[in-house]
Amino acid sequence: MYALVDGNNFYVSCERNFRPSLKTRPVVVLSNNDGCAISRSNEAKAIGIRMGAPWFECRQLAEEHGAVALSANFTLYGDMSNRMMGIAAGMGPGQEIYSIDESFIDLVGVRGDLVKRGQDVRERILQWIGIPTGIGIGPTKTLAKLANHVAKSADRKPGSYPKEFARVCNLAALPAADLDSVLEATNVDEVWGIGRRIAKQMNDEGVMNVRQLVQIDPATIRRRWSVVLERTVRELQGQQCISLEHEPPPKQEIAYTRSFGQPVRSLFELTQAVTEFASGAAAKLRLQNGKAGQINVFIHTSPFREGPQYSRNATVPLRRPTSDTLLLVRAAITALQAIYKPGFNFIKAGVMLLDLQDGSVEQHELALEDEPETRSALMGTLDRLNDRFGRGTVLMASAGLEGKERSWAMRQNLLTPQYTTRWDELPVARA
DNA sequence: TCTGGGGTCCTAGGACCC
DNA sequence: TCTGGGGTCCTAGGACCC
Numbered sequence: 001m002y003a004l005v006d007g008n009n010f011y012v013s014c015e016r017n018f019r020p021s022l023k024t025r026p027v028v029v030l031s032n033n034d035g036c037a038i039s040r041s042n043e044a045k046a047i048g049i050r051m052g053a054p055w056f057e058c059r060q061l062a063e064e065h066g067a068v069a070l071s072a073n074f075t076l077y078g079d080m081s082n083r084m085m086g087i088a089a090g091m092g093p094g095q096e097i098y099s100i101d102e103s104f105i106d107l108v109g110v111r112g113d114l115v116k117r118g119q120d121v122r123e124r125i126l127q128w129i130g131i132p133t134g135i136g137i138g139p140t141k142t143l144a145k146l147a148n149h150v151a152k153s154a155d156r157k158p159g160s161y162p163k164e165f166a167r168v169c170n171l172a173a174l175p176a177a178d179l180d181s182v183l184e185a186t187n188v189d190e191v192w193g194i195g196r197r198i199a200k201q202m203n204d205e206g207v208m209n210v211r212q213l214v215q216i217d218p219a220t221i222r223r224r225w226s227v228v229l230e231r232t233v234r235e236l237q238g239q240q241c242i243s244l245e246h247e248p249p250p251k252q253e254i255a256y257t258r259s260f261g262q263p264v265r266s267l268f269e270l271t272q273a274v275t276e277f278a279s280g281a282a283a284k285l286r287l288q289n290g291k292a293g294q295i296n297v298f299i300h301t302s303p304f305r306e307g308p309q310y311s312r313n314a315t316v317p318l319r320r321p322t323s324d325t326l327l328l329v330r331a332a333i334t335a336l337q338a339i340y341k342p343g344f345n346f347i348k349a350g351v352m353l354l355d356l357q358d359g360s361v362e363q364h365e366l367a368l369e370d371e372p373e374t375r376s377a378l379m380g381t382l383d384r385l386n387d388r389f390g391r392g393t394v395l396m397a398s399a400g401l402e403g404k405e406r407s408w409a410m411r412q413n414l415l416t417p418q419y420t421t422r423w424d425e426l427p428v429a430r431a
Numbered sequence: 432t433c434t435g436g437g438g439t440c441c442t443a444g445g446a447c448c449c
Numbered sequence: 450t451c452t453g454g455g456g457t458c459c460t461a462g463g464a465c466c467c
Contacts, residue, residue, distance in 0.1 A: 195466080
């Protein structure tokens with residue numbers, strides 16, 4: 001038995017916590033460069049702002065309704081997430097943190113009324129962290145996800161499901177007939193693992209709701225679609241196919257990619273960006289104590305804009321697997337120089353670390369180019385300084401200096417303070 | 432003027448081997 | 450006119466998730 005605990009409109013809820021005046025207004029949180037709406041309050045959804053909608057397209061509509069837009073403050077959301085996850089973990093003996101705002105809880109061996117238990121956890125998160133959540137409970141992860149969808153819809157959209165399912169919903173406790181009517185009221189595109197494409201294909205074949213879906217033989221699903229979807233259907237039928245991951249497995253690749261605040265043309269500017277991205281990726285890599293065997297760099301123009309398009313990437317093998325910022329930046333710049341072509345308006349670049357391996361394995365060579373121990377001490381110091389005094393405190397000179405140059409830096413014009421992670425930005429309470 | 436970022440898994444097809 | 454069988458590895462692309 002599993003529960004899925006999921007924060008409602010998570011980024012918006014984090015922001016509202018520190019600015020209660022936002023609680024009655026439509027609020028949207030925007031992606032990097034203030035490009036798209038990536039989190040919306042119920043009020044913002046109600047006026048028709050779609051997930052992922054470009055802000056320049058829906059801005060007027062939003063402002064006519066008194067909406068407030070904010071730049072994404074991922075430092076804040078990450079910290080709020082950690083606090084929420086700590087409380088959610090109390091619901092059962094195991095937890096898998098599935099994304100920034102949701103975690104699966106293993107309920108094996110938990111006795112008593114699970115709905116009551118869920119309601120208690122929900123209340124605690126709301127009171128201590130200020131984040132409203134929905135909790136779904138079911139015999140498989142896919143059914144727990146579905147129950148979570150029911151819990152949220154019943155709470156927000158009157159008439160979608162019976163009201164007693166609102167906020168906390170346990171599908172496992174339902175008599176078969178009631179479960180059937182829930183499944184019948186749920187479109188296949190709400191199922192975890194069924195996206196737009198497959199939902200469309202199913203609809204074309206007359207499979208509209210989940211009750212119809214669970215009546216299909218898994219072998220048929222496999223033949224018509226894939227083993228992935230077969231697992232999904234089996235899970236909906238109550239058979240556990242996807243187990244809980246207590247520990248996140250080490251990443252197989254690490255990416256650091258960004259759109260620019262404005263298009264750039266020169267190799268000089270791209271070198272700055274690629275330096276910064278490679279440094280950032282290297283820091284993430286050291287955080288999981290890994291080493292990369294290869295590094296990939298890409299640059300491309302904007303498919304949304306007029307003008308000649310250009311998109312290329314290059315992969316450079318490292319002589320030895322490494323997590324050293326200096327070596328990775330050097331390799332990234334080599335790759336960039338190989339793919340750069342003048343005369344284009346570049347809008348995005350990225351660095352990907354590939355072929356990742358455990359950092360405790362050291363491959364030596366006869367003539368060492370550097371002193372590995374000195375270097376890893378240097379990287380440790382670099383990470384500690386940037387952690388303590390803020391990202392970018394110590395950086396590679398080719399990344400360029402704050403304010404000057406760096407024309408590509410992203411726009412975040414509507415950024416809120418880091419209320420919970422910086423002493424000088426703590427909210428102040430007045431009597 | 433203006434369109435995010437970071438992942439995973441699976442499959443098909445090509446290259447290559449004996 | 451006709452061209453085997455069995456296998457591995459790699460990559461690109463497509464699907465999905467948040």
